[in-house]
Amino acid sequence: MDGAILERRAQVARDVADDTEVVSQRRGVEASVSRETFQRLDALVGLLLKWQRTINLVAPATLPQVWARHVADSLQLVALAPTDATRWVDLGSGGGFPGLVVAAVLAERSGAAVDLVESDSRKAAFLREAIRVIGLPGRVHVARIEKVGAELAGGTHVVSARALAPLPKLLDLAAPFLAAGAVGLFLKGKDATGELTEARKGWTLDVELAPSHTDPDGRIVVVKSARPLAAAAHARSSARERPDAAG
Numbered sequence: 001m002d003g004a005i006l007e008r009r010a011q012v013a014r015d016v017a018d019d020t021e022v023v024s025q026r027r028g029v030e031a032s033v034s035r036e037t038f039q040r041l042d043a044l045v046g047l048l049l050k051w052q053r054t055i056n057l058v059a060p061a062t063l064p065q066v067w068a069r070h071v072a073d074s075l076q077l078v079a080l081a082p083t084d085a086t087r088w089v090d091l092g093s094g095g096g097f098p099g100l101v102v103a104a105v106l107a108e109r110s111g112a113a114v115d116l117v118e119s120d121s122r123k124a125a126f127l128r129e130a131i132r133v134i135g136l137p138g139r140v141h142v143a144r145i146e147k148v149g150a151e152l153a154g155g156t157h158v159v160s161a162r163a164l165a166p167l168p169k170l171l172d173l174a175a176p177f178l179a180a181g182a183v184g185l186f187l188k189g190k191d192a193t194g195e196l197t198e199a200r201k202g203w204t205l206d207v208e209l210a211p212s213h214t215d216p217d218g219r220i221v222v223v224k225s226a227r228p229l230a231a232a233a234h235a236r237s238s239a240r241e242r243p244d245a246a247g
C-alpha cells in the first residue's frame, strides 16, 4: 500500500484514539462533580478550544488531554482546600488553570470569590470573557503579582498557582497571602522535593506534599504556614535595594 495512504490511515487511527481518550477523561470529570459544575466546566473547555485558535492559552500538544491535564489537574486542589474556603486567589492564571476551574466549583458556595492575577492582557481578556459568559464568581487583575499582592491578600483563604515559578520564588510571590493566613496550594512536577529543600533555606515551613492524581510524578505542595528566615529575608530585601543585584 502506498506510503501516503498508510500515513492517512495512521492519522485517522490516532484521531479516533484521541477522541476516545477525550470522551473517557470528560466522563471521569463528569462523575466527580455536580451536574451544574460539570456544565460550567464543559462551557469552559468549549471556550478555551475556541480562543486557543488565536491565543496560546495552553500548550497545543496538551489539547487532546484537556480534561485530564488541565481540568482534573486543577479540580484536585479543591479537595485539599479548607471545606469552607470562599476567598481564593490564583496567581499567574494564564488560560485559567487552576483558577477558572476552582471558580466553576466555588460558584455553588455562597459568597465565593476567586481573584485571578495575570499580567498578560490577551490571556486576561480570555479569563474575563469566560467569567462573563459562564457566570463564574471570578475577578481578573491584569497586573504583576508583585504590585497587587499586598492589596489583595487580606481575607484570602487559599492562594494557588501552577507552572508559575520554582518554589522559593513562588513563596516570595505568595508571601502576602501566606502571611495573611491563606493556605498555599501549588501544583508541582517531579522536582517538588528538590524545590522544597531549596525553599527551606529561606523559610520555616509547615508543608505537606500530596500526590497528584493526574501526574504520577507530580506533587501538590500544601503550605499550611510559611515564615521567612530572618537572614534570608534580609538577603532578599538587600538584593531588591541593589539595582545591579542578580535575579
Ligand SMILES: C[S@@+](CC[C@H](N)C(=O)[O-])C[C@H]1O[C@@H](n2cnc3c(N)ncnc32)[C@H](O)[C@@H]1O
Pocket: 058, 091, 092, 093, 094, 095, 096, 097, 098, 117, 118, 119, 120, 123, 143, 144, 145, 146, 161, 162, 163, 164
Ligand atoms: C506558564 S504560565 C501558567 C499558566 C497557568 N497557571 C497554567 O498552569 O496553565 C504562567 C503564567 O503566569 C503569568 N505570570 C508570570 N509571572 C507573573 C507575574 N509576576 N505577575 C502576573 N502574572 C505572571 C504569565 O503571563 C503566564 O500566563
